[in-house]
Amino acid sequence: MEEHKTHISSYGNHLFVLLCLITLTTITVAITSVQLGAFNTTAAMIIASTKAAIVLLYFMHLKFDEKIFRFMVTLVLAIYVVVIVITFFDYLYR
Amino acid sequence: MSGTTTTQRMPSYLEYKGRFKGLAGWLLSTDHKRIALLYLYSQITFFLAGVVMGIFMKIELMAPGQQIMGPATYNALFTVHGLTMIFLFIIPGLAASFGNFFLPIMIGAKDVAFPKLNLFSWYLFMGGAIIVLIGIFTGDGPPDTGWTFYAPYSLKTNTNVVLTVFGAFVLGFSSVLTGLNFIVTIHQMRAPGMGFFRMPLFIWAMYGTSWIQLLATPVVGITFIMVIFDRVMGIGFFDPAKGGDPILFQHLFWIYSHPAVYIMILPAMGAITEIITTFSNRVVFGYKAIAMSSLAIAFVGYLVWGHHMFTSGMSDTARLVFSLLTFLVAIPSAIKVFNWSATMYKGSIDLQPPFWWAMAFLFVFMIGGLTGLVLGSVATDVHVHDTMFVVAHFHYIVFGGAGLAFFAALHYWFPKMWGKMYNKKVANIGLLILFIGFNTLYFPMFILGIMGMPRRYYDYLPEFATPNLISTVGSWILALGLIIVIVNLLRAKKAPPEIIDNPWNGRTLEWKIQSPPTLENFEEIPVIDHGPYDLIKE
Ligand code: HEM
Ligand SMILES: [Cu+2]
Numbered sequence: 210m211e212e213h214k215t216h217i218s219s220y221g222n223h224l225f226v227l228l229c230l231i232t233l234t235t236i237t238v239a240i241t242s243v244q245l246g247a248f249n250t251t252a253a254m255i256i257a258s259t260k261a262a263i264v265l266l267y268f269m270h271l272k273f274d275e276k277i278f279r280f281m282v283t284l285v286l287a288i289y290v291v292v293i294v295i296t297f298f299d300y301l302y303r
Numbered sequence: 304m305s306g307t308t309t310t311q312r313m314p315s316y317l318e319y320k321g322r323f324k325g326l327a328g329w330l331l332s333t334d335h336k337r338i339a340l341l342y343l344y345s346q347i348t349f350f351l352a353g354v355v356m357g358i359f360m361k362i363e364l365m366a367p368g369q370q371i372m373g374p375a376t377y378n379a380l381f382t383v384h385g386l387t388m389i390f391l392f393i394i395p396g397l398a399a400s401f402g403n404f405f406l407p408i409m410i411g412a413k414d415v416a417f418p419k420l421n422l423f424s425w426y427l428f429m430g431g432a433i434i435v436l437i438g439i440f441t442g443d444g445p446p447d448t449g450w451t452f453y454a455p456y457s458l459k460t461n462t463n464v465v466l467t468v469f470g471a472f473v474l475g476f477s478s479v480l481t482g483l484n485f486i487v488t489i490h491q492m493r494a495p496g497m498g499f500f501r502m503p504l505f506i507w508a509m510y511g512t513s514w515i516q517l518l519a520t521p522v523v524g525i526t527f528i529m530v531i532f533d534r535v536m537g538i539g540f541f542d543p544a545k546g547g548d549p550i551l552f553q554h555l556f557w558i559y560s561h562p563a564v565y566i567m568i569l570p571a572m573g574a575i576t577e578i579i580t581t582f583s584n585r586v587v588f589g590y591k592a593i594a595m596s597s598l599a600i601a602f603v604g605y606l607v608w609g610h611h612m613f614t615s616g617m618s619d620t621a622r623l624v625f626s627l628l629t630f631l632v633a634i635p636s637a638i639k640v641f642n643w644s645a646t647m648y649k650g651s652i653d654l655q656p657p658f659w660w661a662m663a664f665l666f667v668f669m670i671g672g673l674t675g676l677v678l679g680s681v682a683t684d685v686h687v688h689d690t691m692f693v694v695a696h697f698h699y700i701v702f703g704g705a706g707l708a709f710f711a712a713l714h715y716w717f718p719k720m721w722g723k724m725y726n727k728k729v730a731n732i733g734l735l736i737l738f739i740g741f742n743t744l745y746f747p748m749f750i751l752g753i754m755g756m757p758r759r760y761y762d763y764l765p766e767f768a769t770p771n772l773i774s775t776v777g778s779w780i781l782a783l784g785l786i787i788v789i790v791n792l793l794r795a796k797k798a799p800p801e802i803i804d805n806p807w808n809g810r811t812l813e814w815k816i817q818s819p820p821t822l823e824n825f826e827e828i829p830v831i832d833h834g835p836y837d838l839i840k841e
Contacts, residue, residue, distance in 0.1 A: 285518060288605055295606060295624065296554055302618035 411494025508573025692752025
């Protein structure tokens, strides 16, 4: 159909993203030695989501691609959130 | 009407000589039509194997006491029957066979977006099936958990659960990749002029299905891996002694397996829409409503899994929420049924075999759907949960709904796929016998369930004897009908080819090309300037 805009990110950009990911991984490991109680899980989840977001946006080109893909991913995440929320109707009230 | 009859006929996809000859020409072909037939033949083979198992179970249940098998065999048999029917026949269902064959054609494309991936998906499917088979015949015997593999029993039984579950895991990949392939195909490969709202409704159904395949299947994949980890390494995800939760298994399993019901039924509904529209000779009533209801079903289908767990011990709040949400699914399904009826209303109906199949579908699907309401509300479900009522309900939906639609689609598209016509009279007689057998087989199970006969037992109390006997006789009638139907189709396949490009006056794109289609479907990609069902004089 229409011609595709191809985005080519620079090596520097990729390297920077890689560094971010490695840093976050280090933090994930490091944080386990800090006693945060239930917040240990929270912290791990937040870091993991950040990493996933970075991978999606940069390595998987979501940031540069057509809008429809961002829309699709958002919708998928929304379904995921809804499923988790409903599951907790069981776990919170059991 | 039929566009290409007078022009020169090209070799069809069946005759076409590619790089490989004979069997290799099929096993290595990336043509979506040949892959579709590979799926079709394998699925029907699995289906027939499942039917044989079903009939053996019914013989065992013919009378109280042990007839032909003991409890262990019966347990293995309903497990393998369920696994075969669900994972090897009806989940690939209409999508893998008819979807593969007609999705590209109906949107005016030469193939799917990733033909090699498509062939690879079939290999994954067969690979998974073979692993399941090995699991059944080796080790400590076939699994006896039921097709649902509920923890904690699936962690404790000595039977060969690990291998079978791993096979199901591989099958899941096939499903995911097919879904992905179809989504990309629908987005990228539509013929010029074919906007989303000019797609035939079968394609809309396939679109919803593909998204479910893509998003829901990984959940069950991971669940199966967790079962394997629990069994092999004793991690304890589902083991309360180790801080795990057996109900979590049920959550995860049904987060996939309820949407999976829509993987089975959505393409079936899509095919029924095509059939009803064609044979009513009318523009479909409520095109947009049907299209959107497919997406709505796909979406709401994610929210209702807990109706399988009303007696599992989950919280009362959750039971309430799931019961409420479950009733919401009735809306889009009813939209479809009403639109089908409205399409037929005042149409000039052509009573051909595919139409009769569609009517049989409607009838049993309604019974299945309405009895679903009994199971959807907590108060009534606790009485009939895990009884024969449930077995009756899901056979009405899955076999009566998706299964009959599979055969409806086969009769509808048969002349297109092979360029031949079956004996219509025999087809109708076969259907009639099958239909009578079907209801004789399954209707008594509703009554048995309400009387309190539990499912998954090889034996029962004497007071359940009469309905069980009737039901067993029904299974023989059903088998007779099935034999007639299949032999009729096989004979038609052997007959010399005729020129029947458009035997039903169909209006969607597949009827505008030659039967059987050529390798590339269209010699020239069509340009679409009207809706899929518009009545246009040629
Ligand atoms: C001639 C056809 C068939 C017969 C005679 C038959 C019979 C049966 C019987 C007797 C049971 C076990 C009931 C119990 O004791 O719990 C059963 C279970 C089941 N059937 Fe069928 N059936 C047939 C076709 C189908 C089809 C076409 C499907 C799906 C597409 C299907 C799916 C299932 C499933 C999922 C179960 C549950 C297995 C379990 O409890 O884990 N059956 N069937
Ligand atoms: Cu369900």
